[in-house]
Amino acid sequence: MRILIVGGGMGGTILANNLARRLPAELRSGKTRITMLSASDRHMYQPGLLYLAVGRMTPDELYRDQASLLEPGIDFHVDPAEEFRLDKNEVKTKSGKVHGYDVLAIATGSRPTPEEIPGLAENSEQFYTEETALKMFNRLRKFEGGKVVVAMGVPHKCPMAPLEITFMLYDYFKARGILDKVKLHYTYPIGRVHTLENVAKWAAPEMDRLGITYETLFNLKEVDGAKRIVKSEEGSETDFDLLISIPAHRGMEVIEKNGLGQRGWIPTHRTNLNMEGRNNVFVLGDTTNLPISKAGSTAHFEAETLGENIAAMVKLGAPVREYDGKVFCFIEAGLDRATYAMFDYKNPPQPKPPTKAVHWFKLAYNKLYWASARGLL
Amino acid sequence: MPSRRTIDARGSFCPGPLMELIAAMKMAEVGEEIEILSSDKGSATEIPEWIRKVKHEHVATEEKEGIWHVLVRKTH
Numbered sequence: 487m488r489i490l491i492v493g494g495g496m497g498g499t500i501l502a503n504n505l506a507r508r509l510p511a512e513l514r515s516g517k518t519r520i521t522m523l524s525a526s527d528r529h530m531y532q533p534g535l536l537y538l539a540v541g542r543m544t545p546d547e548l549y550r551d552q553a554s555l556l557e558p559g560i561d562f563h564v565d566p567a568e569e570f571r572l573d574k575n576e577v578k579t580k581s582g583k584v585h586g587y588d589v590l591a592i593a594t595g596s597r598p599t600p601e602e603i604p605g606l607a608e609n610s611e612q613f614y615t616e617e618t619a620l621k622m623f624n625r626l627r628k629f630e631g632g633k634v635v636v637a638m639g640v641p642h643k644c645p646m647a648p649l650e651i652t653f654m655l656y657d658y659f660k661a662r663g664i665l666d667k668v669k670l671h672y673t674y675p676i677g678r679v680h681t682l683e684n685v686a687k688w689a690a691p692e693m694d695r696l697g698i699t700y701e702t703l704f705n706l707k708e709v710d711g712a713k714r715i716v717k718s719e720e721g722s723e724t725d726f727d728l729l730i731s732i733p734a735h736r737g738m739e740v741i742e743k744n745g746l747g748q749r750g751w752i753p754t755h756r757t758n759l760n761m762e763g764r765n766n767v768f769v770l771g772d773t774t775n776l777p778i779s780k781a782g783s784t785a786h787f788e789a790e791t792l793g794e795n796i797a798a799m800v801k802l803g804a805p806v807r808e809y810d811g812k813v814f815c816f817i818e819a820g821l822d823r824a825t826y827a828m829f830d831y832k833n834p835p836q837p838k839p840p841t842k843a844v845h846w847f848k849l850a851y852n853k854l855y856w857a858s859a860r861g862l863l
Numbered sequence: 864m865p866s867r868r869t870i871d872a873r874g875s876f877c878p879g880p881l882m883e884l885i886a887a888m889k890m891a892e893v894g895e896e897i898e899i900l901s902s903d904k905g906s907a908t909e910i911p912e913w914i915r916k917v918k919h920e921h922v923a924t925e926e927k928e929g930i931w932h933v934l935v936r937k938t939h
Contacts, residue, residue: 640878640882640885640886641878641882641886645877645878675882675885676879676881676882676885676909676913677881677909677912677913681876681877681878681879681881681882682876682877682879683876683905703912703913703916705885705917719917720913720916720917721916734886734889748890749889749890756871777870777871777872777874777875777878777879777880777883778875778877778878779877779878811874813877827877829876829877831874831875832874834876835876
């Protein structure tokens, strides 16, 4: 069986390693081949960008050489996909090479698109790429006081990031000794401060306690840089001295160009993770259209399910389990405490009050992530 | 007859039915109907509330066997 994995992020990497560990004999004999295509020779730990923006991680800590993370036997190419020819069971790459497959897994991820909101890119700080996170780090260092507004578009990956950056900024300004000169104002797209009801129930009183004001039902519409005003789809507006934005996201351009999904979101079955209408194509991570968090842990748990299923297809001729919607997200509640939300399609999260211990666990996970990527954790 | 897309947000806690609708509005054509299926009774109030604020049309809400079907139309 020829297994082709497109995408070298968390989902694709864990899937490839999971399969390699489950199919060693088949790989050695040549009965099975695992090929991975990626646009980069480096693997980025994306959750680290949040810490980079506030000076708690450095750029070098975000990356590992992709090949170094892969099990032996995985045929890895830094050669991004350009054409998906699903009717022919093949993918053509940038170099012109054509890879045939028996099973295809698409894990191409998502990207922020600030350019879709007039005035956003040039008038806000962001932290969803290395470049923008470093720019934000430098801007924060020089910020001496004023109104800091957090605003976002939908959908975005890392749904906890809006709360995390807000609480981390509170502690950041406190540590710099300028908290009394800063007014933090948080906005959120729906009618509470977070989409997870139990998280909102914890976060709103916490914001009240810390003096962080908030406005809900606020979806980014445009930014007037000259007047320093951010406007919402709902008709309201708020002024700012420093705007921190989390732009809406789209799937990767290659997905849209190949007509695989509107705005890059591929129609995906919620439990077997098949691309709709394609028995031998699976989708995982951000690029699915599933009504589920676009988060690293989602990709991780989907990859584990798919790894078991594709291996079972090789050995037994059929998949053996379903993805239950499991997600696990840490929530940094400042620079020294954290909690977490764990949920699935049937069970909502029940977050506990933040503790130092969970924060230390998250800091440890920032290092342990590389073991997850290798399929070990 | 306007075209209709369905968002199955049953069992969706995050991002949740309303956020799924907000994202879907970016993909819908003017005049298109969107039906959101939700297992959260809060959707019956929070979705129409947002629709009114952004001046789209709330067409109907129906509950069938514990699932809320909220039908809206993109008007601009």
